[in-house]
Amino acid sequence: MMSRVYMNGTDYMMSVFDRQLRTIGCSGNLSHLILGVSLPPDGVALRERLVQAADALPMLSARQKRGWFSLLPYWELPVKNARRPPSLRTVSVDSMKGQSLETLRAGVFNESLEVEHGELVRFTVLQAADRVEVIMTWAHTLMDARGGETFLAWIGGGTCAKGYYGTLDPQKAHTRRVVRSEGVWHDMRQAWKALRWLDHIGTPPPLSIYTARASQAQPRQSALCLSFSEEETATIRKNSSGLCGFLGETNYYLASTLVELDRLCVSCGIPAESYIVNLPSNARDKGRNEPVFSNYSSFITHYLRKNQVSDLGTAIRALQFQTRESLGMKLSVAFDCFGTLVRRIPPKPYWDRMKIALNDELGCMFFANTGNAHSELNRFLGQEVRYLHHATSVTCPPGLGVFFHTFQSRLCCTIMLIEGLLDEGEESSFAANLRQRLLHPLDAVGGDA
C-alpha cells in the first residue's frame, strides 16, 4: 500500500508558488546548489550514491496529491520497485557554439523538473576546460535550503546525516508542524491575526519591480552570484557588528539590500512607497540541523516605508524594532497557523488571497540568509569544493530575490531576477552598489549610517 506524508503549511506555500511559476511559463519553484570542484566527480560513484539514496529515501520520487475528503495536500510515496533515483547528466561546454559555463548554468536554472512524475531532484555536471560544476536542482516543495545542503553533503560522502537518513521515518519527519498545535480555534485566531497583520502592513502598498515593468518580463530566471574574499568577509562582519551588534548580520545584509533596492527603484523611476520582505526563520531546534525533507521554517514580515530606507542607520533601527515587535506578537506562530489552515485551499484562490493582502504584490523581494553552509560540503566525493552558490526561483511578483550564505569563511550572495526586468547596466550597478554598501557602509553613495 502506498503511504502518504502530509505537507506542512510552508511546503504547501512552496507548491503554490511552483504552480504559479509554471502557469506563467517559468520552470517552476526550483532550488539549485552549485558546487565548483576542481575535477569531474567519479560518475559511477555518483550514480551509485543516487541509487542508494532512492532506495533509502522514497521521498525523492514522491508525487504530490490532495486528499478527497480532507483536501490536505500530501506526498504519495512510491512502492519499493517504483522508486527511481535522481537523474544525472553531464554536459560539456562547446566553445565552438559560443557556450560558456555561465550560459549552460543559466540553461539549467530554467529547465523544469517532471514533478508530476516524481522527479524531485536532478544532478547536472557541467564541464568546461578549466572548471567543473556539480548542480543539484530540487523542487522547493520537497525541502528548504538547509535540507538541500545536508542531502547534497550526504550524497557527496558526508557522514553526519548517515545515521539520521538511515533511520528516517518519513511520517515522523514530515507530518509535524513548525510550531506545536494548540487546537483548531487557536490556529484560527492566529491565522486571522496573520491576515490582519498583512492588511496592516499593506498600507501604503508595496510596488515591486516586476509589477512596474511587467511588460518587459521574460518567463526565465537569471542568477548573479557574488563572492567576497575572506578579508572582505571579515570587514563586513566588523561593519555588521559595529552597526547591528553581535549576531546582527542578517539585519545588516537586509538593511543594506533594502537601501540599495530603494536607490535602484528611484533610478529606474519606480515609485515604490513601501518595501515588504518575508524573512524565513529556520524552525529547526537551535543548534541542530535536522535533515528533514520539508520546508521547516516560518516567516517574519518586515515592512519599511520610503523614509525608512533613505539611509542605512534608519533602516537598521527600523528592522531591529520590527524584529522585536514580530517576536513579541509571535507573528511567526501566526503565519504558521495560517499556513496550516489554508493548505485545504486550492492553489489559485490561495495565490489570489495572498496577493489581495498586499494589493496584488507578495512583497518587494525575497530575502534569506542561510548562514554557514554545511561543513561537510567542503568535499564532494573526494574532490575539494572551491565554491558553493545557492540559487532559488523567485515568484512573479516580486521577481527579485537576494540570498546570502557563508562558505569557507567567505560571504556569498546570489541575486535572482526575472529576465528582462532590469537591463544589464541596472543589474550590475545594483550588485556593485550592494557590494560597496556592505563593505563601506559609511562611504557608499547616500550612506550615512
Next chain:
Amino acid sequence: MTTQSEIEQRLLDLLRREILRGQSTVDLDTDLVAAGVDSLSLVSILLFVEREYGAWMPEMEITAEVLKNVRSLAAHVLKHLA
C-alpha cells in the same frame, strides 16, 4: 533585591524550556552561540529580560563576551539593572 544567581536560574530555565529545547545539557557554562543561540533567539532573550525585569538592553550592548555563557549574560543583566 534581584541577585545574579536568580537571574542565571531564570535565564537557564528560558533557554531549556523555549530557546534550546531538548538540549538538556545546557548549564551555566555552556557556550551559548555554539549551542545554537542566533539573532532571533537573542531578541527573544532580550524580550524576556524586558518582560521580567522591566529593562530593555539594546542589541548594540550585547557582545560575544556577554553571550559567552549564562553567567556572563546574567552578570550583564544585573549590571544593566543597577
